[in-house]
Amino acid sequence: xxxxxxxxxxxxxxxxxxxxxxxxxxxxxxxxxxxxxxxxxxxxxxxxxxxxxxxxxxxxxxxxxxxxxxxxxxxxxxxxxxxxxxxxxxxxxxxxxxxxxxxxxxxxxxxxxxxxxxxxxxxxxxxxxxxxxxxxxxxxxxxxxxxxxxxxxxxxxxxxxxxxxxxxxxxx
Numbered sequence: 001x002x003x004x005x006x007x008x009x010x011x012x013x014x015x016x017x018x019x020x021x022x023x024x025x026x027x028x029x030x031x032x033x034x035x036x037x038x039x040x041x042x043x044x045x046x047x048x049x050x051x052x053x054x055x056x057x058x059x060x061x062x063x064x065x066x067x068x069x070x071x072x073x074x075x076x077x078x079x080x081x082x083x084x085x086x087x088x089x090x091x092x093x094x095x096x097x098x099x100x101x102x103x104x105x106x107x108x109x110x111x112x113x114x115x116x117x118x119x120x121x122x123x124x125x126x127x128x129x130x131x132x133x134x135x136x137x138x139x140x141x142x143x144x145x146x147x148x149x150x151x152x153x154x155x156x157x158x159x160x161x162x163x164x165x166x167x168x169x170x171x172x
Contacts (some may be wrong), residue, residue: 005036006044009065012050018103025049025148026135033136034143041136046129052084053107053124056116061111068112085109091124 009032025045032041068082071138085092089110096106112122 005032006040008076009041010048011043013045013054014052017049017103018052021052024152027152029132029135030139030144031146031149033139035135035139038081038133038140041139042129042132043133043137045132046125049124049128049132050121056107057111057117057120061114061117064108065114066106076171081109082113083101085113089113089115090119090126093120093123094127098131106166115131 009028012023013025015021016023016028019044029041032045036044062104085106093106093110093115110123149161
């Protein structure tokens with residue numbers, strides 16, 4: 001494998017996890033697991049994800065906290081979600097990082113609750129490393145052809161394409 005492969009994985013992991021990223025990381029991690037190895041794939045993908053989490057926290061945490069504070073005065077829903085999150089924020093973030101659920105609602109809760117950046121990054125790493133280990137192991141154990149992973153990536157992109165298409169105003 002080319003020496004730049006880990007850097008490409010890092011960059012892809014960053015891009016597929018920063019802000020409200022819409023590109024799937026699963027097929028890429030599975031492919032890299034088969035070609036780079038389980039542990040290197042998981043560590044590099046986790047590092048890219050943590051870099052994205054640092055960027056998100058740095059750029060969005062304060063803004064989201066302010067918006068949530070305003071919304072809390074208008075509705076009880078944000079305060080309920082924040083109280084639920086505050087019971088075990090690290091566990092909520094770590095477990096949500098392991099699951100296939102979208103991560104952005106939990107990211108928003110962490111930012112709204114002003115969860116400290118260091119703990120946030122640790123929780124992201126604690127959740128994503130096991131997930132990436134499992135996905136990379138799957139790539140090593142099953143050895144799926146590249147075309148099936150590309151097809152899976154396209155299928156995972158379909159909801160995003162539909163969402164973008166629906167959000168675009170009609171020119172007529």
